[in-house]
Amino acid sequence: MKEEFDVLIVGAGPGGCSAAFRLIDRGYRVLVVDKAVFPREKVCGDGIAPRAVHALYQMGFRQQLEGKYQVIRGVRFHSTHGGITEATYPMGSNFPDHGYIVPRKELDEMLINRIKESDAQVWEGCEVLAVLPLEKGRIPGVRVRLNGKEEEIRAKYIIGADGPSSKVGRDLGLLFQDPRYLGVSVRCYMKGVEDLTDFLEIYPEDAIMPCCGWIFSLGEGVANVGIGGMLYALRKKRVNLNQAFEIFRKKTRYASAKLRNAEMIERLKGAQLRVGLKGSIPGKDNLLLVGDAASMTNPISGEGISYALESGKWAGEAVLGALEGEISDPLASYAITLKERYGDYFHHGWLCIRWGNNPWVMNPLIWVTSKNKRLGNKMGRYLMNVRRRDRPA
Numbered sequence: 001m002k003e004e005f006d007v008l009i010v011g012a013g014p015g016g017c018s019a020a021f022r023l024i025d026r027g028y029r030v031l032v033v034d035k036a037v038f039p040r041e042k043v044c045g046d047g048i049a050p051r052a053v054h055a056l057y058q059m060g061f062r063q064q065l066e067g068k069y070q071v072i073r074g075v076r077f078h079s080t081h082g083g084i085t086e087a088t089y090p091m092g093s094n095f096p097d098h099g100y101i102v103p104r105k106e107l108d109e110m111l112i113n114r115i116k117e118s119d120a121q122v123w124e125g126c127e128v129l130a131v132l133p134l135e136k137g138r139i140p141g142v143r144v145r146l147n148g149k150e151e152e153i154r155a156k157y158i159i160g161a162d163g164p165s166s167k168v169g170r171d172l173g174l175l176f177q178d179p180r181y182l183g184v185s186v187r188c189y190m191k192g193v194e195d196l197t198d199f200l201e202i203y204p205e206d207a208i209m210p211c212c213g214w215i216f217s218l219g220e221g222v223a224n225v226g227i228g229g230m231l232y233a234l235r236k237k238r239v240n241l242n243q244a245f246e247i248f249r250k251k252t253r254y255a256s257a258k259l260r261n262a263e264m265i266e267r268l269k270g271a272q273l274r275v276g277l278k279g280s281i282p283g284k285d286n287l288l289l290v291g292d293a294a295s296m297t298n299p300i301s302g303e304g305i306s307y308a309l310e311s312g313k314w315a316g317e318a319v320l321g322a323l324e325g326e327i328s329d330p331l332a333s334y335a336i337t338l339k340e341r342y343g344d345y346f347h348h349g350w351l352c353i354r355w356g357n358n359p360w361v362m363n364p365l366i367w368v369t370s371k372n373k374r375l376g377n378k379m380g381r382y383l384m385n386v387r388r389r390d391r392p393a
């Protein structure tokens with residue numbers, strides 16, 4: 001069986017949904033497929049940074065977020081010998097003065113529900129198995145498994161938003177397995193966490209280096225707790241993330257004090273991160289990769305929802321331009337936008353993290369910034385990529 005569409009979007013996470021929002025209700029045949037059935041879990045810290053809040057508000061989700069989820073006022077960095085640095089949003093930037101913690105199960109369901117209300121088709125439980133071979137210099141579509149049967153879906157344009165292990169990206173040779181651009185993190189939900197705050201709490205503590213930990217409050221003593229690090233650093237120091245998580249819970253100066261009496265609500269779950277823009281090529285011919293598939297997690301913070309939302313928007317706009325005859329090469333125009341908007345930041349962030357996962361860098365850095373609010377805010381702005389000169393997408 002063959003189905004023909006104008007645009008096929010593979011993956012209905014923040015990247016795929018954001019791309020879909022640019023294309024729905026315009027009379028084009030748009031199909032979004034995801035191998036999962038929503039609501040579904042996604043291993044994540046659930047931190048919605050101001051950059052992502054801006055994108056979500058632009059998409060019209062203000063009402064669904066305000067008053068419903070834990071509001072975040074800034075970031076706190078805890079280092080074993082350097083103390084605590086606090087940076088408060090908006091830190092003098094053009095972005096909203098708050099973030100949120102929203103379980104991904106709920107965030108992603110909210111996004112996909114909006115697409116289901118539009119003229120687009122959404123096929124859940126539909127797994128992409130392979131990209132079809134090139135025809136006349138174009139990628140004609142994909143082979144999927146749906147309801148136990150295999151079929152082909154054909155489309156003029158394809159947006160690959162299928163996460164860090166992107167099947168469409170792998171099939172086309174667009175993903176690199178370079179440990180310098182890969183991260184790994186584990187997280188779980190815990191109850192009975194003490195002294196939770198309305199800050200993103202980040203713990204670059206000595207006992208878990210080269211990992212960094214986090215405790216993000218969901219309210220009422222429940223938190224998303226996790227640690228992660230860059231793959232090259234974990235391999236070099238032979239770090240086992242499960243063991244490092246136990247050390248984070250029990251043997252750190254600041255985090256242990258909060259987690260001492262806390263209980264895990266579910267088992268620890270892990271996932272890969274593809275960071276710094278250089279772990280992938282952003283597309284080929286009529287196929288564009290967005291979000292994690294295109295290696296768009298922030299190398300310093302591990303935050304990727306903002307970049308999935310923004311890159312999805314740009315990819316959707318480029319494809320829309322092509323459908324309307326205004327852009328001849330949507331991939332080229334999309335790639336230029338990515339380079340202009342993210343190139344320098346991701347490169348410098350990636351260099352920073354090579355140094356930043358050492359106690360002898362983090363302790364003095366946190367000590368200095370904890371003594372000077374202006375420097376602390378500068379560091380917070382840099383980490384969140386909301387510097388004064390940054391403009392919202």
Ligand SMILES: Cc1cc2nc3c(=O)[nH]c(=O)nc-3n(C[C@H](O)[C@H](O)[C@H](O)COP(=O)(O)OP(=O)(O)OC[C@H]3O[C@@H](n4cnc5c(N)ncnc54)[C@H](O)[C@@H]3O)c2cc1C
Binds near residue numbers: 011308
């Ligand atoms: C432990 C951890 C903590 C994190 N914490 C944060 C945080 O606090 N804040 C933040 O901003 N970012 C965080 N991130 C990063 C963030 O989760 C990602 O950057 C973000 O989810 C990227 O969105 P995406 O739409 O590109 O991909 P995803 O959210 O991964 O969505 C991809 C979708 O594609 C579907 N899919 C995959 N393969 C196929 C296939 N073959 N066929 C059909 N569908 C397919 C999947 O089911 C999924 O729904 C964290 C990541 C990890 C691992």
